[in-house]
Amino acid sequence: MKVDRRIFLKTLAFAGGGSLGFLSSPAPWHIVRDLARWTQNWPWVPVPPHGQPAYEKAICMMCDGGCGIKVRKVGPRMVRIDGDKDHPLNRGLICPHGTAALQTVYGPSRIRQPLKRTGTREKPDWKPVSWEQAIGEVAAKIQEIRAAGESHRIVCITNNCESTVNQLLERFLQAVGSKNLVRMNSGRDVRNVALKLMQGVDGDxxxxxxxxxxxxxxxxxxxxxxxxxxxxxxxxxxxxxxxxxxxxxxxxxxxxxxxxxxxxxxxxxxxxxxxxxxxxxxxxxxxxxxxxxxxxxxxxxxxxxxxxxxxxxxxxxxxxxxxxxxxxxxxxxxxxxxxxxxxxxxxxxxxxxxxxxxxxxxxxxxxxxxxxxxxxxxxxxxxxxxxxxxxKPEVPLTPLPPVVMDEEAARGYAVDRLDGAGSAAHPFSKSLPGNLKADEIRMLFVHDSNPYYAMPEQNTAHELFEKAPFIVALSCCMNESAARADLILPLNTGLEKWDDQIVAPDSPHPIYNLSRPLVEPLYDNKDAGGVLIEIAKTLGGTIAESFPWASMGEVLEMRVQGIHETGRGMIASPDAMAMLDRGLGPEGSLSQQYPSFASLWKKLLEDNCWFDPEPHHGPLQKALLTPSKKFEFYSQRLKDAFGFEEDAACMPHYEEASLNKDGFDLVIMAEDTLTMADDGKDTPPFLMKQLSDNVLKGNELFVRINPITALYHDLEEGDRVIVESPRGKVEVRLHLFEGVREGVVLIPLGFGHSAYDEFLRDKGVNANEVLEAKTDTITGLPIWWATPGKITKV
Amino acid sequence: MSTESPQQSVRYGMVIDLDKCTGCGNCAVACHMENNVPFRTDESDKSRNMAWLRIYKVKNGAEYPHARVAYIPRPCMQCDRHTPCVSVCPASATNYDKSTGLVDQINTRCIGCRYCMAACPYMVRCFNWWDPAWPADAEKYLNPDVAPRMRGVVEKCTFCSHRYIQAKNRARQEGRNYLEKGDYIPACVEACPVEAMHFGDLNDPEYEVAHLIKSPRAFRLLERLHTEPKVYYLSSHEWVRRWADNDAVNTQSAYSQQRQGVES
CATH class of the missing domain: 3.40.228.10 (Dimethylsulfoxide Reductase, domain 2)
Known part of the structure; x- marks a missing residue:
């Protein structure tokens, strides 16, 4: 159409009139108002619902330290964790992992139902299955192995916590016919050996x-x-x-x-x-x-x-x-x-x-x-x-009744451990997961631990998870080990389950921490104890006889009766702790305060912790059980076990760590940080938020060296380098810090996960990839705190 | 209240003892849990990530083995005078409460111009570049007392002002028109495991903070700007105090020092 003057003016008039009309109408005001409202209305921004407020006490299960916590609940939701001021161990202090624990409980790496692997171990696909099917499959596999007379090749790797669950696992293996409850190693292990050698005591x-x-x-x-x-x-x-x-x-x-x-x-x-x-x-x-x-x-x-x-x-x-x-x-x-x-x-x-x-x-x-x-x-x-x-004094719990063993169980239980702990080579150690060999294992249970990521003997760990014929993971989260299992039996987290801790590390007081569910299980998950009871019942026979309980709660209630019977100690209630703080004892003994077991149990469920403020360590003789009944500067046990001729070999002495190797001019040292969980567990996102950008930047991890080391190697802040050891190499960046010793490369632990969620996965590298684990001849434990290394610029 | 002069009114403030602080981060984690601060996959870009309380690590610059570090937890400084963010805000979204001295942020008023972020000398404020997103069931742990923010607004530490409002309501229910010691404590102070953080009315000698701020160890960050922050620090080390950058003569070198040494 041709636009002449007339049409042009007409259009202009209409447009002008329209605009004038529009502006004089309320429409613009409405649009501005609605726009303003729209910019402030974001339906996808969550509105946390209100609800009945409550504070309940619990035990922090982020590590086995056993701190008491106070959980703030709003209706069925848990929204905050604080320290429990009445817990004798931590008196209200908790670490950032405990404060952020709810990020793990409600986190995306939780497993929500039993899963069966369909793909390969390297590229797994998961099919949800029912609990009946999952437990049925585990039981069938155990039956099959027992029928073949190989029950001693069933192995369970678990955490290093002293708990009823671990005792039940040990019991389960014994009833099935295996000695192989293998705990992940922790600092306790080597201290226990030193105690055994010098004081002769089996303990902490x-x-x-x-x-x-x-x-x-x-x-x-x-x-x-x-x-x-x-x-x-x-x-x-x-x-x-x-x-x-x-x-x-x-x-x-x-x-x-x-x-x-x-x-x-x-x-x-x-x-x-x-x-x-x-x-x-x-x-x-x-x-x-x-x-x-x-x-x-x-x-x-x-x-x-x-x-x-x-x-x-x-x-x-x-x-x-x-x-x-x-x-x-x-x-x-x-x-x-x-x-x-x-x-x-x-x-x-x-x-x-x-x-x-x-x-x-x-x-x-x-x-x-x-x-x-x-x-x-x-x-x-x-x-x-x-x-x-x-x-460490013992908690007077009722012991679990003797295990009933059938013929196969007795046969299998008589066979030595597969990890060689307690054998002639390593007589003082209780657990050496690094010695496990995949081809000796028919079935591997992994309970609440992450050996694939955390074991210093990475080659052993990787081989285990490649070659073990059948792996069952009992885990709350999709960690590296669960991700390579054949079957995952998902567990409740610390705030949803029945559990306990019998040893508070390094404390001279006997302390018993009871953990009970604060909320209904979030997903179709169970307690480890409950799962074991169900598997035992499915297996029937003497195995079921060894697990006469209906639930984990029942087991714990039975065990706590032992505390009631001794009548010692006190429940860490606010009143009792207030009395203690004033230098007064509790009002009357435990049995006077709680005449019936039911009243003690009720109080323990509320306050979660029993302890003895005045532990009876007994006379010194009880702490000196060596052959000489004395503290031994010269360990006769060491002499008997290894037959050392030299006196010094049975006494404390200095042995040079072999940190020199041709072609490697530096020492790579592992750094234990507070922010990162280094035992293979989850690090919550709020702790990742705490990391400096000279520790982690993007997905790149920084190692730290002294500026003088950098000068000698012609390196600068932020350089991308290869850190290499005889074991392997990793690509990282450099941060210069005067607090690091010259010649040392400090690499933090806890990074480089390949599992868990997007907030932790693929961040940095796992220090275990460069740290070489050498076996200590006496304890058999891996020595991996340092390794020879070198740095080359990329 | 109106008859009171500003000197007599309540001025909530904080004192942080850097000699005690180990940089454990519990204050920051507790703060972020309390205030529903969002998190993202990559938290390492500190100019984009959200944090109401950051912990700066500073060092004395000496060689091994004389090197030492200190940690400076940095909440909002709650400036008392010419509060920079308040005076620049075109939408009155940031507010200085005369009766308490609390500097609060009103999210729904914020238009996201980020003028306040430019004005704040302490880099306290964070801008929501993205909508907050909590994965899976993580929304379930959100605190109902604090509204999660939306994309396009600025947020910052409020000294847990929601706790102040709750404390006031509780006091009113008990028939009081004043707060008692311990009624109102921000989450970070509550979480500090070594009692390095103290909180209270700086004008009221009943509170420990009123005495601590007079200590010869006390100092504030960037005092030379005269914004009168209500967050005080304590340190017995001269080199830590130097980081506060109060040296009016050497402001230039202080900036370059910050470039070289502060590890955020």
Whole structure:
């Protein structure tokens, strides 16, 4: 159409008139108003519903530290977690993992129903199945293996928590015919061996840090998750009190503990044991040690003769001859003068405890280092003394009744463990998952642990999950190990399940933590105990007879009766704790306060924790069960087990860690951080938020080196580099930090997950890929805290 | 209230003892749980991620083994005078409450111009570049006392002002028109495991904070800007105090120091 003047003007008039009409109508106002409303209405932004408010106590199950928590509920939802001020271990302090635990409970990596794998282990597909089918398949497989007479090839890898669930697992395996409950290794394992060798006791070391005036920590990450976090932070807070505790941190690098300790003693990596012996030298030379205790209760201190009349040199002459401060300075680089000062400081601040074990303890050291550190406690007579070292007392639970075993069970149970723990080669260890061989296993259960990711012996772990014929995972989350299972039996998390903790790590008080469901299970999941009971019932026969209970709650109720019968201790209720704080005991004994078991059980369900504020550790003799009935500086058990000819091999001594290798000029050290869960567990997104952008940037992980190391290697901040060890190599970026020792590459643990959710998956690299695990000859535990390495620029 | 002079009114403030702080991050995690702060797959871009309370790690710059670090938890500074974000906001979305000194953010008023972010000298404020999204069932842990924000608005630490309102309501129910000590504590202070954080009325000698701010160890960040922050820090180390950047003479070098040393 041709637009002439007339049409043009007409159109203009219509348009103008229309606009004028529109503007004089209310429409523009309505549009502006609606637009404004629309910009502020986002129906997909959630509106958290209100509901009946409640606070309930519970136990934090993010690690096995056993802190008490208080959960805020709104209707059926749990919305916040705080510390429980009435829990004797942590008294209201919890770590950020506990605070963020709800992100895991409601997180996307939870498994929601039993799953059966259809694809390959590397590329799995999952088919939801019913609980009946899943349990039926597990039972059928066990029947098949038992029928073939191979029940001793059923293995279960579990966490290192002391709990009724683990005892039920052990029981289940025994009823089926296997000894192979294999716990993931933790710091407890190596400390237990040191205790066994020097004090002869099968048990846990317990440090009375609440009453100590000085804590000498040889490389322990006290503020990064060692033992019970809340308990350690309470002790750290005491460094600011009117009557302060001193923390001395011996460590190569400036960790949080080192930077916050009263004193940081920088040391050459792997020489902590030598420093302990140097301190022992000064204590003995200056006669600062507890001569009375050493004379009466110690064996192998002075030179001695055995029954055949052969002379042996004692700890005293051994230490005086070899560990003079000048000699120790050459080993450790700690100035001789400083060693003298440390010894005096240690002796002047009694009671003091010396604690050892790198990281949370899981970065194992050789057992002689721990023996050297523990000998400081004995030298000062701090065994079984307030503010010293105790043997962990037991919780008086009703023991589980004897297991009923049929013929196949008895046969299988008589066969030695597959991991060689307790064998002639490793007589003092209880569990060595690194020794498992895939071709010896017919069926592998993995309970609440993540060996595929977390085992230092990565080759073994990967082979297990490639070759084990049938893997059943009992897990809450889709971790690396569950992702490679054939069948997943999904578990409830800590806040939805019946569970307990029998040992609070390193605490001299007997503490029993009971965990009960605070909410209905979120998904079609069960408790581990309940699953075992169901499998046992399906299997029938003597196995079902060994599991006469209906549910996990029933098992726990039965066990707690033992506590009621002893009548000792108290429930950690607010009133009782308030009395305790005022220096008063609880009103009457446990049996006076709770005459009937039902009343005790009800109270325990409410407050979750029983403990004994005045534990009876018994006489010193109960803590010294060695062949000589004394504290042994010379371990006769070690001599009997390995037949060492040299005296030094049975005594604490320094062995050089082999960190030199041709072609590798640096030392790669594992770094235990508070932010990342390093035992294969989930790290909640809010902790990932805490990471600096010089720890993780995008998906790239940073390792830390000293600026001088960087200078020598022509490297700069932020460089992309390959960190290589004899074991493997990883690509990372560099962050320069003056707190790292020269020649050390510090790589943080807990990154590089291939499973879990998008918030954790593929972030950085797993340090285990470069850290080489060497087997300790005595304990059989992997030594993997450091490895020779080198850096090349990409 | 109207008869009271500003000096007499309640001024809520915080004192953080950096000698005690271990940088554990529990304050920040508790804050983010309490205030429904969203999270994303990549949290490493600190100019885009959301955090109401950040913990800065600073170092003394000395060589090994004299190197030391300190951690500076940084909530909103709650500036008391010429509050920069309040004076620039064109939508009155950020509000200074004269009766308490709390600087609050009213999300539904915010038009997302981010003028306040430019004005804030402490980089406290975060902009919602994306709609908050909680995966799977994570919405279930959201706190009903705090509304999740929407895309296109600025948010920041409010000293948990919802807790103040709740405390006031509770007091009123009990027939009081004043708050008692301990009635109102922000989530971060409550969560600190070593009692490094203290909270209360800076004008009321009943509260510990009123005394702590007079300590010779006390300082504030960027005092030279005279915004009178109500968050005080305590440190016995001169090098930590230097990071507060109060040296009017050397402002230039302070900026370059910050570029080199602060690890956010």
């Amino acid at each position: 070391m317990a440090y009375d840090i609440e009453n100590a005036k000085l804590i000498a920590s040889f490389g322990c990450s006290l503020l990064e998750g060692w033992g019970t976090w809340g308990r350690l932070y309470r002790s750290y807070a005491r460094t600011f009190a009117d009557n302060p505790v001193q923390i001395i941190q011996v460590e190569p690098n400036l960790s949080i503990t080192a930077s916050k300790a009263t004193q940081w003693v920088p040391i050459k990596p792997g020489t902590e044991g030598a420093l302990a012996l140097g301190i022992a030298h000064v204590l003995i030379r200056e006669r600062l040690h507890d001569e009375d205790f050493v004379e009466k209760h110690c064996f192998g201190f002075e030179d001695w003769e055995d029954s055949s009349g052969k002379g042996h040199s004692g700890f005293k002459s051994h230490v005086l001859a070899q560990y003079a401060p000048q000699a120790v300075e050459r080993i450790t680089t700690v100035p001789a003068k400083e060693i003298e000062k440390l010894a005096f400081k240690f002796a002047e601040n009694m009671p003091a405890v010396a604690v050892g074990g790198k990281g949370d303890g899981q970065l194992f050291t050789n057992v002689y280092e721990l023996m050297a550190i523990h000998s400081l406690n004995a030298l000062m007579g701090n065994i079984n003394k307030t503010g010293g070292v105790f043997v």
